Amino acid sequence: MISILIPIYNGIEFIDESVSSVINQTYNNWELLIGINGHSKESLVFQKAKEYESDKIRVFDFYNITGKSNTLNEMINYTKYNYIAILDVDDIWHPNKLNIQSKYLNNYDVVGSRCIYFGERLNGIIPNIPVGDISSFKFHEVNPIINSSSIIKKEYCYWNENGIEDYDLWLTLRKQNKLFFNCSEVLVKHRLHSASAFNSKDSSDKVYNLLISHGFIPPLRLKNDKKM
Numbered sequence: 001m002i003s004i005l006i007p008i009y010n011g012i013e014f015i016d017e018s019v020s021s022v023i024n025q026t027y028n029n030w031e032l033l034i035g036i037n038g039h040s041k042e043s044l045v046f047q048k049a050k051e052y053e054s055d056k057i058r059v060f061d062f063y064n065i066t067g068k069s070n071t072l073n074e075m076i077n078y079t080k081y082n083y084i085a086i087l088d089v090d091d092i093w094h095p096n097k098l099n100i101q102s103k104y105l106n107n108y109d110v111v112g113s114r115c116i117y118f119g120e121r122l123n124g125i126i127p128n129i130p131v132g133d134i135s136s137f138k139f140h141e142v143n144p145i146i147n148s149s150s151i152i153k154k155e156y157c158y159w160n161e162n163g164i165e166d167y168d169l170w171l172t173l174r175k176q177n178k179l180f181f182n183c184s185e186v187l188v189k190h191r192l193h194s195a196s197a198f199n200s201k202d203s204s205d206k207v208y209n210l211l212i213s214h215g216f217i218p219p220l221r222l223k224n225d226k227k228m
Contacts, residue, residue: 001029002098002151003079004087007071009038011089012045014191018089019052027098030056031080037062037071069159076157084152086166090119090191091148097187101151108133109156109178110170112149113187120193131184139174140216143167149188164206171214 004022008015015034022032034052039045041061049059060078065071076084083105087093101111117125129144130137137144147166156173159165174180211217 001081002027002031002083002085002102003081003154004030004032004085005035005072005075005079006032006087006089007035007037007068007075008045008049008089009036009068009071012048014090015049015052017092018087019057021093021095022087024095025093025098026096027102030085030098032057033075033078034059035062035071035075036060037065037067039063067161069161069165072157072159072165076154079154082154084154084157086147086150086152088148090193091115092189092191093148094185094187094189096185097149098151100183100185100187104181104183105151107179108135108181109153110145110173110180111151111183112145112181113183113185115146115149115188115190116186117192118189119191122192126186129182131182134180134182135178137174137180139171140211140214143170144182145170145180146188146190148190149182162206162210164203164210167207168210171210171216175214 006018034049034057036046036049036059040063046061053059060075062071062074065074085098097113101113104111114126114129114131117123134144145166156178160168162168212219
């Protein structure tokens with residue numbers, strides 16, 4: 001059984017598509033938690049999300065919580081099941097996503113899949129990521145897990161608030177020798193638009209600093225450093 005998390009600050013205009021893609025899953029053993037941060041219960045954002053509340057969908061107001069990672073960490077406290085699936089509100093799942101991935105959950109700590117881009121640019125492009133058992137893949141060379149494709153054992157779910165929280169988590173778990181698997185099927189439509197993290201101007205610097213902090217690459221020596 002799988003707990004699905006959709007954290008929302010921006011992007012409420014996409015919620016109809018993302019939530020519908022959960023409701024239409026052929027795998028039925030799920031619950032959906034929608035966490036609204038930075039907006040009050042009186043806001044149009046919260047009220048729009050509230051329209052989807054049902055016996056399987058719960059909507060939470062995290063007005064005083066700042067940041068996606070902090071919102072996710074708070075949402076974990078309300079989940080019922082031992083596997084956590086992440087869905088960014090601007091992305092869409094294939095109807096068979098959870099059904100296909102559920103077959104691998106007993107053997108792996110993180111299960112992802114391939115995706116296809118859509119939106120303002122790169123429509124129809126399928127990024128080249130490794131598939132199958134990727135537990136030995138060199139995660140420091142490229143992020144091999146599509147965030148909205150991931151299903152994670154709940155015990156390993158904790159995100160740092162740094163703007164690239166998903167890659168940070170994968171690097172942490174890779175260093176701990178956790179087991180990763182990517183399904184070869186394209187199970188996620190990943191939307192690219194002007195406000196998406198994909199377009200962040202400072203992401204390369206963040207990734208570089210993250211790889212240093214995890215010890216995957218050494219920091220560059222400053223020009224005025226003396227050689228020992």
